Amino acid sequence: MIDAQVLARAQFAFTISFHIIFPAFSIGLASYLAVLEGMWLRTRNPVYLNLFHYWLKIFAVAFGAGVVSGLVMAYQFGTNWSVFSDKAGAVLGPLMAYEVMSAFFLEAGFLGVMLFGLKRVGPTLHFIATLAVALGTFASAFWILSVNSWMQTPAGYAINAQGQFVPADWLKVIFNPSFPFRLVHMVLAAYLTTALVVGAVGAFHLLKDKANLEARKMFSMAMWMATLVAPIQILAGDSHGLNSLEHQPAKIMAMEGHYQSHPHGAPLILFGLPNQAKGEVEYKIEIPKLSSLILKHNLDAPLAGLDTVPRQDWPYVPIVFWSFRIMVGIGLLMALLGGVSLLARLRRGLYDWRPLHRFALAMGPMGFVAVLAGWITTEVGRQPYTVYGLLRTSQSASPLQAPAVAASLAAFAVVYFVVFGSGLFYLLRLMGHPPHDHEEGLEEHDPIRAAGITPAPAIDPDRALQPVH
């Protein structure tokens, strides 16, 4: 029997998973565009400008899809998690309001200039707008990750007579214990995701024409990102894990598949089938003591297992266990791509070695998969709580009947697949065009969602308007 709460969780997971794909891409792409324009201004090499225009068109579509899917998120808290909203609204609401306002500010001020204004405001001012957009997407990420981190590691709050969380110290609320780790891990993930997409598009066009200057440049830049950032991301993920071990040990137990405690050094379970009912991982392949080495930097350090946690506080291990392995596996593949491409680069075969291009092409969507797997790990891993240790998921849901939630979930599924499926189709079509010399920017009279409140500086009044008075 599926109850309303499970459906509400499914609905939130569905809508936010669709949503996160677009911001993850636009955060990285905004920074990439800033780098491209900066390089163009410094070197005046037209390849950079061509690439800037090429990716700008893609950015506009992705940003628009992010805004549309974000609108739904602003209401999901109230419709499906109303008790949570009542209890945590005073603490989290203002942070979310700042998130909305950062995005708002972006749309109001700089996006229009960035999208359409290069010829009109001049390169320097335009570059400032591009930097502001990159900074603004980062600010959005900052606030929303602060919200999520507070739910994982609440701090700086008090509880009032009505049982609501109220802010006691805003700095402690914002910079709660897991926030810095999560922010770094997610922003790097956004950069890597974007790099993989850029690399795959570059590889796709290199496979067809290895003389294409723009394709060579974007492929090279993306591979540098993989070479340099993938190892850093592995380190960042590791320290995020250590932070979770300190604040949310049950999540780490679930990720590791440690149902049992290991007083004399815990093994690293590589694969296996977690059986939640029995409380053990079946058919496991493990390396003795390696988990203690990774998590405690000591082969013989004892590690507690879920047997030390009351059963009603267990997260659902099979999901966490597998999503974590998918994320780590993709992370290692990214590092491999970085390493192999470095080797190819050193041997002067970066643009010629077709297996590398095929590998990079196959890795194109993997960043998104890793981002989703990572979020599933952290979100399922903190169950059964919405505010960790303080408010249970079962006590957060709206008083709704199952059919209501089921019907809306079905509606969301249908609409999202049609709408964002078409969006993906248009994005892929844009990426399928080979980049070329004299690449055009956005067509100025295409109505585009991302143009925001002020296409005013963006559009040439002589063309857009025909004042008759």
Place this chain on the structure above:
Amino acid sequence: MTYSADLTLIWAGLIAFAVFAYVVLDGFDLGIGILFPMLGSDADRDTAMSSVAPVWDGNETWLILGGGGMLAAFPLAYAILMPAVYAPLIAMLLGLVFRGVAFEYRWRTKRARWAWDLAFCGGSTLAAFSQGVILGAILQGVTVTGRGYGGGWWDWLTPFSLLTGVSVVAGYGMLGATWLIMKTTDNLLARAFHLAWRFGAATVVAIGAVSAATPFLKADYWRRWLTFPNIIATAQVPLLVAIAAVALFFCLRRKNETWPFPIALGLFALGYAGLAISLYPDIVPGRVTIWQASAPASSLGFMLIGAGILIPVILAYTGYAYWVFRGKTDPKGYH
């Protein structure tokens, strides 16, 4: 305590303003969607869409600010009202998603244009109707148990909420038609006059019907509107509505192209003022006041810093955008 009370009032005002800004701004571009099948030729449809293309997206951002602001400033009200209007709220969001992307994707395809046109019209109408239903559902009162919604998931569906749903569709249609009068020429202009007449009449009838029904919903509303001495003040609202309606039809008859839109906005403002009279100081009618629902002063104050900087900037930008795009839309220019 007075400090906190003042912040509560400020935020109630800000959110009320955001919602009103949303209603009138998105109202006319939703209206274009509602009128879309009645606009005659494809070229006229293109022009109508072009006339709102520069401004429509910013309009919707007010809705996010209204929703997000309510969660932050009045979490209890948000927690009670959102589940109460669950079905129409989800329908509204899906409608907005559909029409939002239709706007953009429509220009990217020739083959599938008809499908996106349909999505644009259907999504706009669904969103408008749902907004009206939400309004009616909140006005007629919701069942509250403890600190949450206590009713069923079809409670919102009543003849009154259907009436408010249709009313909002009519009202947005009127806003859309009068906007087109201001922004277009020739055939489309003539058609817009015709549509403005029809939707204007429907709106005035709807305002009358909703106003007549409201005092019977709750004793509170009756007392506020129809007992002495309140009635001396409240009677001004219907009086002004009547004046505005006469002015609107006078302008339409004289084929005035400038004034119908501002007058239509005025009608909406009057309707909104009427709602404020019915509700204040409740945020969940008859159950929860804005002070009971309010977040603590530290939350409200913290947010006010950002809002205080941002809202004036947005208003200035929005005003600037409308100024730049004043005058008639060129059928060829913006697509």
